[in-house]
Amino acid sequence: MPSFDVVSELDLQEVRNAVDQANREVGTRFDFKGVAARFELADGSIKLEAEQEFQLNQMMDILRQKLVKRQVDLGSLDPKDPVTTLNAARQEIGLKQGVDSESARRIVKAVKTAKLKVQAQIQGEQLRISGKKRDDLQETIAMLRGQDWGLPLQFINFRD
Numbered sequence: 001m002p003s004f005d006v007v008s009e010l011d012l013q014e015v016r017n018a019v020d021q022a023n024r025e026v027g028t029r030f031d032f033k034g035v036a037a038r039f040e041l042a043d044g045s046i047k048l049e050a051e052q053e054f055q056l057n058q059m060m061d062i063l064r065q066k067l068v069k070r071q072v073d074l075g076s077l078d079p080k081d082p083v084t085t086l087n088a089a090r091q092e093i094g095l096k097q098g099v100d101s102e103s104a105r106r107i108v109k110a111v112k113t114a115k116l117k118v119q120a121q122i123q124g125e126q127l128r129i130s131g132k133k134r135d136d137l138q139e140t141i142a143m144l145r146g147q148d149w150g151l152p153l154q155f156i157n158f159r160d
Contacts, residue, residue, distance in 0.1 A: 002133070003159055004128075004137055004155050004159070005127065005129075005155070005156050006099065006127040006129060006144065009097060009098075010076050014067075014071070015067070015072055018072060022062045022066045026038065026059060036049070036050070039059065044097070046063070047091070048090065048093070049088065052084075053084050053089045055089065056089050060079070073152035076095055076096045076097070077096070078093065078094035078096055080092045080094065098124075099125055100151075104127055107127060107149065108122065108127065111143075114143055116131070117132060118131035118136050141155050
């Protein structure tokens with residue numbers, strides 16, 4: 001029976017490269033001269049540190065540019081509110097990986113309401129969609145791509 005998996009994954013190596021490039025750019029930019037500003041990638045999140053909240057916003061723009069150049073979907077970023085003190089500002093950006101259970105249920109519900117002849121099963125942090133015809137699976141992929149789920153979706157393991 002033909003099937004495919006719906007996942008939401010990040011290429012962490014590309015994220016690491018983008019963070020390194022962003023650190024280099026912050027180090028060479030004129031408006032960041034003499035400022036203790038840096039990015040740090042740790043435990044599935046990116047931490048931004050600077051002296052002012054305005055500088056955090058500029059750093060966020062730099063990071064977004066570097067991630068886009070490396071084909072990392074910005075929908076996988078989950079920015080938290082910045083924390084500012086008198087002489088420092090910090091912000092944490094979470095990295096979304098995997099399809100959470102609420103999103104998985106919404107996807108399954110959408111597949112069922114589309115009246116396509118496919119079955120959807122939640123398997124941990126991914127979904128397995130199977131059907132009798134390959135065309136039905138391709139229609140399902142097109143339908144899922146056409147909607148905004150709040151996270152980037154990839155379709156892998158397409159099997160006949």
